[in-house]
Amino acid sequence: MTGRMRHLAAALTGLGLGLAAVGPGLAPGFVLSYDMVFVPDPTFSRMTFGLTGVMPRHVPSDAFVTALSTVMPADLAQKLILLAIFVMACSAAASLVPSQRLIPRLAAGVCYAWNPFVAERLLLGQWALLLGYAxxxxxxxxxxxGDGRRLVIALIPAATGGFAALAVSGLTAVVITLCGPRRADALKVIGAVGALSLPWLVPAFLRPGGVPGDGAAVETFAARADTPFGALGSLFTLGGVWNGETVPSGYGTPVVAVLWLLVVVGALIAYGKYGRDRALPIAAAVGFAIAALGTVPGLLKGLIDIWSGFSVVRDGQQFVAPLAVLVAVGLGLAADRLIEARLGFVAACAVAVPVILLPTLAWGAAGALRAVDYPDDWARARKIIAADSVPGDVAVAPWAAYRSYPWNHGRRVLDPLQRYLPRRVIINDAVTVGTTTVAAEDPRAVALDPIMRAPTAEALAHEGIRYVAVDAGDAAVPGAEEAYRGRDLVLYRISGTSAVPEKKVPVAPVVTAWIVAVAVIFWSFLASGPTLVPQLLGRNSSRRRTP
Incomplete structure (x- = not known):
């Protein structure tokens, strides 16, 4: 089989895995789950680029989705992105295996695209992180x-995903460079990662209040046990996500956990015996150490108290991604040696093992990820607000960040009205997990908090609120005019809204940040010569260093 056919086989296998995983989410409509928020006909706004008081965790991923949705329906754009994650993950991991045989490459690709990390992050709706992971x-x-231009090209999916994806990929690239023969290039790598980070980094540091550093968030987002092996053991087996509601059903039972542990250990032993490069294991170890920081009482909280920038690692489990690369390549190396030992059937089983041990990722994570349509009431409310020339913002009740709408089968999702409505929408962005509440970060939400607990039209008008969007059946807003009432949403209009000066992120530095990031990407393409496709397919991979 030629190299081109091997690459195609890996891509098609990834597509098959994606179709199996997304399942009912491929139907017309949108998949809405926790942080996965796509809306019909999105438009560019100040929020898209992080110019409001909200932390720019959605930058530049929202801009990417909005741009893509200008050339195709937004729900189709979502499905293509989700499928692309699996295609890229399988193809990329397969290309790292130093073998001309197809089965070892597919073993690595399937393992990397279908594991607890992918399942838990997909259920958590973090498609932007998974884009970089892929x-x-x-x-x-x-x-x-040590190819800087090729590295920039490879970092584009992570740069599109935003701060979490680029933090993981950038750290991995820096560690591998420092451990390789081109240590002097580490500053160049840091510079490239920094340049690609500018679209979200600049608005994050220029927002009112700067980068928040709530120590309470450490306990909330620290890795948790989802196997019998405790938090560290769960991280070692590529699980351990902080949100117990996003653990795939059936995963973590003693039998499955032990079998998956054996796969991970066997893959790591195989890499230790047959892998030549030692930079990847070091990167995996560094990532694992960062992932484990939150499990050490008081350690990460103390670091955040010293410098709020350490908040980027509070959701530590995402940093086991390089360990997933190591496990996948190790499994591919093990399959290659099994074939040499005339144990081809056992090697072929290695391809199927991840799917066998995690069957509930299939069919939209056992039906958890289903496509839904936004209610007609939302579209009518959007038209009313768009036609209104009186300035003012929109507040949302109930006063909470995550909602469980009946029309979304009760599944939690970050309030989509922020992206759906054509005005600045203010939600309570404080997050409560168990008995711990992470403080709100948006200055407008902080100011509105006492008012929204017992809202009146007069108080809201004084705070610059023109509309209040309320779930049908929720409490009314005394003194407000009912602009629309439907089965799923009630819209209240408030008269006499006062203009409220809001501290916003200055536009010029953000525009400059985008220009620099885009210029670096163009430089990487123009200087490299070849198109992105051969680069991503791993063409000429026989000339690269063997992992």
């Missing part, structure tokens, strides 16, 4: 080779 093996290959 391309991480390409980042590893570029960093090993």
């Amino acid at each position: 391309a991480l093996p390409w980042v590893v290959a570029a960093a090993m080779k």
Whole structure:
């Protein structure tokens, strides 16, 4: 089989995994789950680029989705992105295996695209993080080779995903560079990662209040046990997400956990015996250490108290991504040696093991991820607000960040009205997990908090609120005019709204940040010569360093 056919086989396998995983989410409509928020006909706004008081965690991923939705329906754009994650993940991991045989490559690709990390992050709706995760093996290959332009190209999916994706991929690239023969290039790698981070980094540091550093968030987002092996054991087996509601059903039972642990240990032993490059294991170890920080009482909280920038690692489990690369490549190496030992059937079983041990990722995580349509009431409310020339913002009740709408089968989702309505929408962005509440970050939400607990039209008008969107059946707003009432939503209009000066992120530095980031990407393409497709497919992979 030629190299081109092997790459195609890996991509098609990834597509098959994606179709199996997304399942009912491929039907017309939108998949809405926790942080996965796509809306029909999104438009560019100040929020899209992080110019409001909200932390720009959605930058530049929202801009990417909005741009893509200008050339195709937004729900189709979502499905293509989700499928692309699986195609890239399988193809990228397969390209790292130093073998001309197809089965070892597919074993690595399937393992990387179908594991507890992917399942839990998909259920958590973090498609932007998974976009960077999918391309991480390409980042590893570029960093090993010391090719700066190729590295920038490989980092584009992570840069599109935003701060979490780029933090994981950037850290991995820096560690591998420092451990390789081109240590002097580490500053260049840091510079490239920094340049690609500017679209979210600049608005984050220029927002009112700067980067928040709530120590209470450490306990909330620390890795948790989802197997019998405790938090550290769960991280070691590529699980351990902080949100217990996003653990796939059936995962973590003693039998499955032990079998998956054996796969991970066997893959790591195989890499230790047959893998030549030692930079990837070091990157995996560093990532695991960061993932474990939150499990050490008081350690990460103390670091955040010293400098709020350490908040970027409070959701530590995402940093086990390089360990997932190591496990996948190790499984591929093990399959390759099994074939050499004339145990081809056992090697073929290695391809199917991840799917067998995690069957509930299939069919939209056992039906958890289903496509839904937004209610007609939302579209009518949007038209009313769009036609109103009186300035003012929109507040949302109930006063909470995550909602469980009946029309979304009760599944929690970050309030989509922020992206759905054509005005600044203010929600209570404080997050409560168990008995712990992470303080609100949006200054407008902080100011509105006491008012929204017992809202009146007069108080809201004084705070610059023109409309209040309320779930049908929720409490009315005394003194407000009912602009629309439907089965799923009630819209109240408030008269006499006062203009409220709001501290916003200055536009000029953000525009400059985007220009620099885009210029770096164009430089990488123009200087490299070849198109992105051969680069991503791993063409000429026989000349790269062997992992």
